[in-house]
Amino acid sequence: MPLPQAPRVRVLIVEDDTVDRIACRRAFAADRAHSFELLEAEHGEEGLERAVAERPDCILLDYNLPDLSGLEFIDRLDTALPGVIPVMMLTGADSAAVAAESMRRGARDYLVKDVDGHYLELLPGAIDRMLREQRLLDEKRRTEAELRESQSELRRLAAYQETIKEEERKRIAREIHDELGGLLTGIKAYISVAIERAQRDGREADPLLGETAGLAQTAIETVRRVISDLRPSVLDQLGVWPAVEWYTEQVAIRSGITTECRILPSAIATELDAERSTMVFRIAQEALTNVVRHAQATHASVLAEVVHGVLLLTVTDNGKGIEAGGLLSRDSWGILGMHERTRRFAGDLKVFGEPGQGTTLQLRLPLDQEQKQGQA
Ligand SMILES: Nc1ncnc2c1ncn2[C@@H]1O[C@H](COP(=O)(O)OP(=O)(O)OP(=O)(O)O)[C@@H](O)[C@H]1O
Ligand SMILES: [Mg+2]
Incomplete structure (x- = not known):
């Protein structure tokens, strides 16, 4: 019996050799530390269909299939489900180059099928390792996606704040112009009228009035500058x-x-x-x-x-x-x-x-x- 805490691992084996599939089934049944569920496919197309439909935790892939090469299988799987299901390539004894190429194209690991069947003893440990790696990879992808999302949120927020800032500047510029600008122009006009009246009456206008008119003019210019700094008209x-x-x-x-x-x-x-x-x-x-x-x-x-x-x-x-x-x-x-x-x-x-x-x-x-x- 498997240990009670062992999580079930669904493994799809894509292998045309019946003897090899039976050997694998036996090896999994004999393994006490895991709870394997073995899904089987005899050729590549069937394997791809089962992979997409049943989403196993991992795939054991024979390199020489009757209909597809192992590399074609990996490419097609990667198109259908990019990076979702880790693949372990099972290769012949003299296939180091094939193993290397498989890894380059996306297989996560490989095991060499030796005639004595030692590889079957190594299989559970190798699957464990591959699934651990896959979990780390999933976690990394999730974190990266979250980071990208939060970056794009921050960008949207920054853009939104820019728009608000521009609108706010326009509003303040308009208010200063209409309220303060109008008031100051009014004050300056009153002072001019007061000076004119005094002159009309033959009196010397109070010099303070002249100075106040100068101050009002300075204030008007300052207001103009502040407005155009805020938002040049x-x-x-x-x-x-x-x-x-x-x-x-x-x-x-x-x-x-x-x-x-x-x-x-x-x-x-x-x-x-x-x-x-x-x-x-x-x-x-x-x-x-x-x-x-x-x-x-x-x-x-x-x-x-x-x-x-x-x-x-x-x-x-x-x-x-x-x-x-x-x-x-x-x-x-x-x-x-x-x-x-x-x-x-x-x-x-x-x-x-x-x-x-x-x-x-x-x-x-x-x-x-x-x-x-x-x-x-
Ligand atoms: N034309 C420049 N010649 C030399 N150094 C510059 C020039 N422009 C920017 N810097 C340097 O780059 C730094 C960053 O500029 P940045 O505009 O990002 O910030 P800041 O002007 O210091 O502050 P603020 O956030 O108010 O713009 C400046 O502090 C300054 O040291
Ligand atoms: Mg600056």
């Missing part, structure tokens, strides 16, 4: 390329480094949808912000073009050059965010630098994909 009104050009000029004005922006006709002729426009603009913006913050550069340039259906956006500077460590820093989210934005549109982003030779950031955005998705 030029992006929504004129599109991505004027927005990139405008932003590049702003960088020069605010930081003092010289900038150049070249949008080639091939890029101008390309219509990007709203999401991709935002993505390209934000990448140019983050890249230029990095130049100002980290590069110690005196010059930065932006180039946009379309080559063979791929939009290329390149931002270069002549600064100190990004170090490899900069790309791995855990507190830096800018470049990581750019990668995420790019991946979402099936693009590719590279950032590389040479010490003292500046940094280059290049975005490649396939437009076929964009058009396909744009039409969807």
Whole structure:
């Protein structure tokens, strides 16, 4: 009797030699440590059918079958049930090459059938080993699938948060514009009226009024700057390329480094949808912000073009050059965010630098994909 705790193991033997099948059945029956259930198939096609229909725990496969070679069997099984059922090849005594080829093509193990039948004694242990390996493999596959799923969930979440962030920026920009911008313009207008009235009445206006008008003007300009930092209206009104050009000029004005922006006709002729426009603009913006913050550069340039259906956006500077460590820093989210934005549109982003030779950031955005998705 098998040990009570021994789990049942369903083994399919695909073997045309009746004597070998009977020998195997006897060997399994004599084994006390396992509870084997033997399924039998006389030829390859029958073996494949039983494998697919009955899903045994493992297969013992004779190499020489009347209808299929062992390798064909393995290939067909792998097409029908990839990696699900481990196969042990049973080969002749002088078949080392066959065994090696079988393993290369997907057999998990092999045993050499010797004339004395010693291999039958080795069979239970070999099956145990193979099933243990299969369990580890299943576990690994499951973990990998879970990891992939959680990565793709994180990507979706990051993309969703980007959208929310853009929407929120638009909303705040609109509110500041309508509420605060309107108020400040009103205040400035009242002050001007007060000054005018005083002058009309032949009085000198209180100098404080003049100063207040100046402060109100400064506040209006600050509000305008905050609004366009949040969401440049030029992006929504004129599109991505004027927005990139405008932003590049702003960088020069605010930081003092010289900038150049070249949008080639091939890029101008390309219509990007709203999401991709935002993505390209934000990448140019983050890249230029990095130049100002980290590069110690005196010059930065932006180039946009379309080559063979791929939009290329390149931002270069002549600064100190990004170090490899900069790309791995855990507190830096800018470049990581750019990668995420790019991946979402099936693009590719590279950032590389040479010490003292500046940094280059290049975005490649396939437009076929964009058009396909744009039409969807
Ligand atoms: N143009 C550049 N020249 C030199 N170093 C750079 C350049 N751009 C980025 N770096 C380096 O790479 C690091 C990572 O940049 P990243 O934009 O990811 O983060 P960050 O700018 O430090 O922070 P934030 O999350 O606010 O963007 C920077 O800290 C900096 O050291
Ligand atoms: Mg940054």
